[in-house]
Amino acid sequence: MASMKSIENLVAARKSLKMSLEKSKALAFALEKAGPRLEEINQRLPSLEAAVRPIRAQKEALVAVGGHIDRAVGPAAAVLKVFDAVHGLERMLLSDPRSDLSGYLAVLKRLEEALRFLADNCGLAIQWLEDIVEYLEDNTVADDRYLSNLKSSLKKLRDLQTDEEKARLEGGLLEAALDKLEAEFRRLLTENSVPLPMSSSSSLGEQACIAPSPLPVPVIQKLQAVIERLSSNKRLDKCISIYVEVRSSNVRASLQALNLDYLEISVSEFNDVQSIEVYIAQWGKHLEFAVKHLFEAEYNLCNDVFEKIGKDKWKDCFAKIAAQAGMLAFLQFGKTVTESKNDPIKLLKLLDIFSSLNKLRLDFNRLFGGQACIEIQNMTRDLIKRVIEGACAIFWELLVQVELQRRNPPPTDGSVPRLVSFITDYCNRLLGDDYRPILTQVLVIHRSWKQEKFQEGLLTDAVLNIIKAMDINLETWSKAYDDTTLSYLFLMNNHWYFYKHLKGTKLGDLLGDAWLREHEQYKEYYAVVYSRESWSRLPGLLSREGLILFSGGRATARDLVKKRLKAFNEAFDDMYKKQSNWVVSEKDLREKTCQLAVQTIVPVYRSYMQNYGPLVEQDASASKYAKYTAQNLEKMLSSLFQPKLGKYSSAKARHSNGKLNNTVTNQFQSTPTVV
Secondary structure: OHHHHHHHHHHHHHHHHHHHHHHHHHHHHHHHHHHHHHHHHHHHHHHHHHHHHHHHOOHHHHHHHHHHHHHHHHHHHHHHHHHHHHHOOHHHHOOOHHHHHHHHHHHHHHHHHHHHHHHHHHHHHHHHHHHHHHHHHHOOOOOHHHHHHHHHHHHHHHHHHHOHHHOOOOHHHHHHHHHHHHHHHHHHHHHHOOOOOOOOHHHHHHHOOOOOOOOOHHHHHHHHHHHHHHHHOOOHHHHHHHHHHHHHHHHHHHHHOOOHHHHHOOHHHOOOHHHHHHHHHHHHHHHHHHHHHHHHHHHHHHHHHHHHHOHHHHHHHHHHHHHHHOHHHHHHHHHHHHOOOOOHHHHHHHHHHHHHHHHOHHHHHHHOOOHHHHHHHHHHHHHHHHHHHHHHHHHHHHHHHHHHHHHOOOOOOOOOOHHHHHHHHHHHHHHOOOOHHHHHHHHHHHHHHOOOOOOOOHHHHHHHHHHHHHHHHHHHHHOOOOOHHHHHHHHHHHHHHHHHHHOOOHHHHHHOHHHHHHHHHHHHHHHHHHHHHOHHHOHHHOOOOOOOOOOOOHHHHHHHHHHHHHHHHHHHHHHHHHHOOOOOOOHHHHHHHHHHHHHHHHHHHHHHHHHHHHHHHOOOOHHHHOOOOHHHHHHHHHOOOOOOOOOOOOOOOEOOOOOEOOHHHHHHHHOOOOO
């Protein structure tokens, strides 16, 4: 019994153990299956804890947090709404403005307004969000890790908002739109800027009456609208740069037809002012055309296009156009002329330059009078100062130069010295209507600079002194001839030149009728003295003495005629040979002098040969004594005193084109005292 009971107990224990083992296996399986879920629960616990934490926060904090959130979400939502609207403008702003410029500008203005809103409100939205974080942190309403993430995000927003490169939301779109607008501004200018057409420099006078057409009004209005937008976005300087580049290029293109290469000439590239005289004449016309028509048009156009942005800006814009288009080159050329070596012709050219500048004085003051054109003003003032000082220096040096020429020898042919013809013509030009007012004004200005009063008659007195010095030169030169007959011819030539060429001229009026009559009388006197001392001596060699009453026979008479003809021939040949190199410059005086010689000799010779020629004509050596016929003598005498082309002393002081000859100019330059 006892053993049976033990067996039962063992069976029961075995069964109990088996059941416990099965339960353990089931539990192990359940534990194994529940592990991942526990891990998942474990991972979710912090967030659950954070979610539950506000429930544990104070009731007042939980109630107030809603208001903070509402105040922050409102601005943030508005910012996001505007930000989304900006994206809607991209397609229009990235298109070509040409097709609808007004629409493009309107959209661009909307973009600017949107960007200003974002710039003004992004900071406010961030501030409100920062206030929420601060409130959550102070009232332990949110988890630390959650707050940390919020703070990190807000810091990035704040950094973006203060970053200069990204201060504007979608700033790249605005820059791209402004670039397109600048390109459209350049296109409008370029396509509507047409150089003024000019057929040639010779027709400049007529062309100058035609002012260049301004840009069409619709184009100006478009430019103004573009400038307004570019200026509001701090792109005005770039806008002005484009305008200056296009318009100055247009002015240069208009001037190209005038062949202005001469403006770049340097002092080393020409010998004297006469070598560039034609350029100086062109310079005055070209400068007047450029100022009155090209730069005048640009001045007005700058005002029309940029008038809304202020006077200083558009005047600065015009100043740059004037400088780049060639105004400085015009002034530099004038300065180059003043730096050339001094001579009388340079005085006239300096007066021409002064006249051109003075004629444009009001235009210069109006166009280039502002502070923006200070460089042009300075160069103009410097040029005027150089012109006035240079002209006065040459003018007051003229008397000295005339006196210095006194030591030079007179013309070997007895003609009018080139200096005489040059100075008389030169003084006439200075006293003429073209130069006298200009020279007087220059002298007045120069005296005022020296704090000296200009005296009436200063110019005329200076000219009279020059002529008086020339008179002394003539007397000095006449005494330098070894042959007194040539000196008489020389004085006859020059006194007649004074009378003939000064009568009825400005210089002649200044000298007076008495002075002119005196020179006419001197001419008559020296003509008589010259004839008496030369050709009038020859008829006496054909004396008839001893031939009428001669009783010694035909042979003796023939010998006496031969002797007298031989003496006549030798004297005539000697005098003709000598005087064939002499010159009487004026045709009327030359013909009269030749006729006087013919009348003095030919009738006497013809009569003598008619009466006594037969005595020697039958002789074997007749040609030796009857060397000339009356016709031969008349022809020879009539051909005397002709100017010899190419000879220094016999050439005129003027070229055929009316320009003063440069021979005397070169003489003046060669004098050591010439400044």
